[in-house]
Amino acid sequence: MVLELRDIDKSFGEKQVLNRVSFTAGSGKAFGLLGRNGAGKTTSIRILMDVFPADRGEVLLDGRAIDHSKIRFGYLPEERGLYPKKKILDQLVYFAQLKGMSYAAAVKSIDYWLGRLEMSEYRNKRLDTLSKGNQQKIQLITALAHDPEIVILDEPFSGLDPVNAMLLKDVVKEEIAKGKIVLFSSHQMNYIEEFCDRIAILNGGKVVLHGDLHDIKRSYPRDKLIVRSQQSEKIAQKFGQRCRVREDGSLLIQLSTPAEKQAVMQRLTETYDLDEIQVFEPSLNDIFVEYAGEQV
């Protein structure tokens, strides 16, 4: 399945929130929707889920207009919260039934997920007796219990301890492996980098960068080297202006052309005692700052 947003416009009053937003996400892969606060991520997600219509443009699934009554969505909103005073099982069953499940199927699926997320002991407890992280795991079940074709996770890792984050990572990997379309929205770039093959960066309601993350990284000129060595000072002296010390102590050497790369690497390896040498690739963080740093 391929999910596509095409030329979406949306305004609230005078304010244009989305301006010709287009991106595509495929099944069996995770897609990262990035952008600073107020860039239009949540609005895009809401249009995708038909909470309100777009002013212009369309949402397509495999090239045809999406039928929201046939496709199941799972959504973990950034603003979390369920019914604090109600029993966990009761409200999870309620949400699953709203998504069209029968009572029996809902209970079965919820019991599976409570077990999978190590939450079975809280089955009959009230939600407000749980810690914040555990409440978040319960909310994750509302997004997954009805076996949705499209899973949208908004900041899924915020507020989780490292052990729970690991558990969530495994769950997300399973969902991706099941051939679902998984949409991520997060400010934690390391997670996006770990999961997502494709990304779109929104800035001021416009898509400023969109495509395969690997290709995007490759598109940067390969004319910088990272060198880690016990003899950094000598190397730095040798390259002068073209060399800069990075925060982690390694050196970043600017080459005059990408073609020079091979020769320089060989010369460095022969002349100095190196711990590590590699061609510099920008991290997602670098890319994000470059594209989303300045408000459009």
Add this chain to the structure above:
Amino acid sequence: MKQFGTILKFELKGYLKNKIFVGVTIFLVALIAVVIFFPRIAQVFDHETVEPGISAGENNEDLENRPVMLIAGDSVEYVAAVQQAFSQAFGDYHVQVAQGSLSDVKEQITSGQAECAFVLDGPQSYTYYVNNLSMYDENTYVADQVLETVLRVEALISNGVSAEQAQQILTTSVSHQTESLGKDQMQNFFYTYIMVFALYMVILLYGQMVATNVATEKSSRAMEVLITSAKPTSMMFGKVIASCLAGLIQLVAVFGAAFLFYNLNRDYWGDNMIVNSIFDMPLDLLLYMLLFFVLGFFIYAFLYGAVGSTASKLEDINTSVMPITLLFILGFFVVVFSMSSGNVDNIWMMICSFVPFTSPMAMFTRLAMSTVPFYQVIISLVLLVASVFGIGVLSAKIYRVGVLLYGTTPKIGEILKAIRKA
């Protein structure tokens, strides 16, 4: 439709499991039990004191226990005559001739030795002294009658009529019978009042609950998931109908209990007109009551739900729902004042019985206490049903827009603009 059923069930279960809901219902049933069983219980306790049928007797001890009424005046003879006449007329009082001056009389009243005093200025005027004038004090009314009779008898006697003849002339009475061809307001007043009041209480209470319910979902952010899982119309109608059912269940529990207890104790209430009239309410009126209750409930619950969806914090609700509550209270006052004035077909009631926001109470009152042409009932009902659907759909639209707006409560204009776009 399936979604609507799921929401309805979930919301209704929420009400029925709510401790306050259950507690209030049990409390009301218990209260009614106490009131209706009261004559039976009272009889058990009264058993030893006074046997009904044997009058307490005119002994001195009894006379001492009665409140004292003083008679004062310049003419000793006249005072004595009045004292005698008043003793007969005011059976509840110990009527005495006052001793001492006017200030002594006042002193006795303020100190509590006497309850009231009649100071006769002449045959045709007197001053009535009492410490605190009760709203229901009819002593002067009785005194006027007695004194007038005394004067008339004297006048007749002085014109040559014998005392017996004079008595006869003055006590001639006319008997009459009333047959109401339409509604008997005296009979209907109490149950109409109870029904209108029940309508008022239930709509205000449950309307507030619907508003709070929506605002709670919004403030706890459960709305974020709900709005992506269910259609706003299903949400709105599910919530409102669930609260209506909860309200009906509570009403049926309370009134059903009252009816049951009354039938268990029917003999003890005997000839109490008010109570008997309440429980002899005609069936067709009960059905009208049900119809107007449900429709009136819907129209307000939808409005309350829509308002609840525009509030970001629970604290905002009280101010947001104020206009709706005021509208409702206004209608209630028109109805109650018209009922107590006795004319339920006045121009205000006519208008109110067709305006959808007031017609549930106003038309029901007119149906109960007057004779309303059938076509008027139909027009009123058609207008009401159409408005319920119109307002239901509109409120679902407001809800859809409102639930996603956080921060300050939006102005009506902004909401309408957003609805037109959505």
